[in-house]
Amino acid sequence: MIDLSLTDEQQLAAKLARDFARREVAPTIQEQDAVGEFDRSLLAKMAGLGLLGVSLPTRWDGAGGDYITLGLVCEELEHVDTSLRVILSVHVGLNSLTLLSWGTDEQKRRWLVPQASGEKVATFGLTEPSAGSDALGIRSIARRDGADYLLSGEKMWISLADVADHFLVIAWTDLEKKEARDHTGMSAFLLERGMKGLTTATIHGKLGIRAGNTGSISFDDVRVPEANRLGSEGEGFKIAMFAIDQGRYTVAAGATGLIRACLDASVEYATTRTTFGRPIAAHQLIKEMIAEMAGDYEACRLLWFKAGWLKNEGRRSTRETSLAKMQACACSEKAASNAVQVHGAYGFSSEYSVERFFRNAKGAQIYEGSREIHKLL
Secondary structure (H helix, E strand, O other): OOOOOOOHHHHHHHHHHHHHHHHHHOOOHHHHHHHOOOOOHHHHHHHHOOHHHOOOOHHHOOOOOOHHHHHHHHHHHHHHOHHHHHHHHHHHHHHHHHHHHHOOHHHHHHHHHHHHHOOOOEEEEOOEOOEOOOHHHOOOEEEEEOOEEEEEEEEEEEEOOOOOOEEEEEEEOOHHHHHOOOHHHEEEEEEEOOOOOEEEEEOOOOOOOOOOOEEEEEEEEEEEEHHHEEOOOOOHHHHHHHHHHHHHHHHHHHHHHHHHHHHHHHHHHHOOOEEOOEEHHHOHHHHHHHHHHHHHHHHHHHHHHHHHHHHHOOOOOHHHHHHHHHHHHHHHHHHHHHHHHHHHHHHHOOOOOHHHHHHHHHHOOOOOOOHHHHHHO
């Protein structure tokens, strides 16, 4: 039996996220995007609503939602702007859910509890200036120094890098395995802002997601206690792949919300703009673009629903998550392009939101595994 109905709790979480995004972000997002500034006050507001711990267990001070709840919240947030969904992707998807699955109880008490409550904000660092899709190409090294590690290197294109309190990062701990490109030589570490030698910076000049914070993290012999290692030495690659899988799920759900945003904006504009004496919504080729958006939205939602259901069941979902991410991101890019087309010259200006949707959509074709990586998967 297939039941696609949502529980009361899931619907409530979706409404909570929708109302928050419309009330707190929608009125000013065009201006925030134009100046390229991240509104840090949003983090405290999201924490107050329980959104930063939406799918984390109540035992660890989370809101107790499941993966479908997480997906619904991501969809609603990206319906207003991608930068909002990105916060959930890195704080919950990449970091907190990974810490929940791989951390010891002591690590969860120390790092997960303040993250689940929103007291602390977390991010994840794998990508480097010379290593993106090729994770084994990273150069960061954590070498033993007594009971500690000394971490050196740099991470790049890290969302929330310049505002996060906690960092989950991957580095090589076995140099021989690094030379052999053996992933069992990588390990994962939990770092905190304020550690000596850890610095962050913001990246400016991005094509899209300008209202979100993206930056770099540098490590200059950062002393990391062994208690800060997540998992065993040599499990870093497996931990990173687990984290990315959760992140990809949130991206898929969010991109689906972007499709719906393009659909809603196009319908609204097409029913009010007139050409040749009638609304452009009456023209067949405009109808075609809108119909494609509607169909893509429904299909992509089913894909991330399936991935979320598998995750709730504790079953392997790597392929399904990858497929949902690949399709939702491709369809959102197409929907944004067609939304600009529907708006004509106005779609080419920042006067309408579809111009922002068009720029934001491109990023998801690159991060959390490029579209080419997902096709191979």
